[in-house]
Amino acid sequence: MPGGHAPPPPADPGVHRLDRHTRLCISLAARPSDVGTRFHNFLYAELGLNFVYKAFTTGDLAGAVTGIRALGIRGCGVSMPYKQDVLPMLDQVHASAGAIGAVNTIVNDDGRLTGYNTDVLAVQALLPDGAGRSALVAGSGGMAAAVVAALRRAGFDDVVIAARNEGTGRALAARFSARWIPDSDEHRADVLVNATPIGMAAADGAAQDPAFPRAAVSAAHTVVDVVASPPRTPLIALAERCGAETVTGDAVMALQAAEQFRLYTGIRPGDEQVRRAREYSRRT
Secondary structure, three states, X not given: OOOXXXXXXXXXXXXXXXXXXXXXXXXXXXXXXXXXXXXXXXXXXXXXXXXXXXXXXXXXXXXXXXXXXXXXXXXXXXXXOOOOOOHHHOOEEOHHHHOOOOOOEEEEEOOEEEXXXXXXXXXXXXXXXXXXXXXXXXXXXXXXXXXXXXXXXXXXXXXXXXXXXXXXXXXXXXXXXXXXXXXXXXXXXXXXXXXXXXXXXXXXXXXXXXXXXXXXXXXXXXXXXXOOOOXXXXXXXXXXXXXXXXXXXHHHHHHHHHHHHHHHXXXXXXXXXXXXXXXXXXXX
């Protein structure tokens, strides 16, 4: 804050006492982080709910989904690379997920599993107006599908998908009447969106290159990175140096997780609660 002191970090909400009535929510990701775990558990404590949230990874997605059903796990956040593979394992797919062919949220109602997607609305809420603007998306998985759907809803007519996997890249482009290119090296667009794991914190701490080349970032108006951990990825850092507007992955996470929270608990957290939960989730 100019001319003043930075606000203090939010208080640690602590961990409430667990008992046999505690409801469990989980997440499944190839490379789980603490971001979503902190976000949900902060709000459980803030609102006095007898819930707990835990992140997992798995090499047996079908077994994990069976466990959700068998153990009465209330909800599950689904991250890369499981968002599309999980579809046939569910009892029902909500229109929010069916429209893009990707699930990021599973809700368990007495053993009946329904898949939702809360990414689209989160991304759309953070995008600039797309009228007359072009967009370039890196990736062709479930998160990329949500991003392209959000771009279309925001009014972007010129959308290009850069993906090394030609099969999934062309299929995603066909679904949304977009164009596919194998890489982004020579392409320029007003809005760049990284919908791949590039930039995610590596277990060995090794530095990573940005998801787009410097020339593309320099030419862009807005740069979006869906990677939530760390919030300031190499791409976001480069975009800041180039003077572009930025949207960080933890901002996307907070909005989509708030909707997940509502689906799991029936309670919609307030904007200020979401802000503080997001700030707490960024702690290291």
